[in-house]
Amino acid sequence: MTAGQDDIDALIEMMAKLPGLGPRSARRAALHLIKKRGVLLVPLAEAMTRVGATARECLNCGNISTGDICDICESNKRANGQICVVEDVADLWAMERSGVFKGRYHVLGGTLSALDGMGPDELRIPQLKDRIGAEDVSEVILALGATIDGQTTAHYIADHLPGITVTTLAQGVPVGGELDYLDDGTITAALNARKAL
Numbered sequence: 001m002t003a004g005q006d007d008i009d010a011l012i013e014m015m016a017k018l019p020g021l022g023p024r025s026a027r028r029a030a031l032h033l034i035k036k037r038g039v040l041l042v043p044l045a046e047a048m049t050r051v052g053a054t055a056r057e058c059l060n061c062g063n064i065s066t067g068d069i070c071d072i073c074e075s076n077k078r079a080n081g082q083i084c085v086v087e088d089v090a091d092l093w094a095m096e097r098s099g100v101f102k103g104r105y106h107v108l109g110g111t112l113s114a115l116d117g118m119g120p121d122e123l124r125i126p127q128l129k130d131r132i133g134a135e136d137v138s139e140v141i142l143a144l145g146a147t148i149d150g151q152t153t154a155h156y157i158a159d160h161l162p163g164i165t166v167t168t169l170a171q172g173v174p175v176g177g178e179l180d181y182l183d184d185g186t187i188t189a190a191l192n193a194r195k196a197l
Contacts, residue, residue: 062107081138098187111149
C-alpha cells in the first residue's frame with residue numbers, strides 16, 4: 001500500500017468510529033468527501049480544526065460552547081427561574097431545537113447506573129445543587145430519558161432537592177425513548193404537559 005492509501009484507510013477507520021457509521025458507511029462517506037474535496041473535504045477539515053481548538057464545556061451548565069460560559073447561560077432572558085436537567089448535550093440541543101423551553105439547562109453527563117459505575121459523584125449533581133442556590137431557581141424540569149436509568153436518576157435528584165418544585169416530562173415520551181430521537185412536536189407536548197415528580 002502507498003502512503004496515500006494508508007492516509008485514506010486511517011480516515012475511513014476514524015470515520016467508522018462515529019455514531020451511526022460502520023466500516024461500509026465510513027468508506028462511502030470518505031470516498032464522497034475525497035471526490036468533493038474542494039467543496040466538502042477541505043472546508044470540513046478546516047471547520048473541525050477550528051472547533052477542535054475552540055470548543056469546550058460550559059463551566060456553568062455543561063453545554064458545548066466556544067467560550068467558558070455558553071450563550072444560554074449568559075442570556076439574562078433565560079434567567080426565568082427554570083432549569084431543565086438533561087442527560088447529555090445532544091438532549092439539550094434537541095430541547096433547544098423544539099424552541100419551546102425558555103429557561104436554562106444543566107447537563108448531567110449521564111445517568112445513574114451501577115452496571116456502568118455511574119454514581120452521583122460521577123454526574124454533575126453537586127453542580128446542579130450549587131446552581132439552584134445561586135440562580136434563584138424555582139423549578140427544576142427533569143428531561144431525562146424514559147429508561148430505567150433515566151427514571152432512577154430523576155427520582156434520586158427529586159429526593160435531593162427539598163423545597164424546590166421538581167417536574168418531569170409527561171406524555172409523548174415513550175418508555176425507553178431518548179430525547180435526541182424525538183421530533184420537535186413530541187418534545188413540545190412533553191414539556192408543556194410536564195408533571196410533578
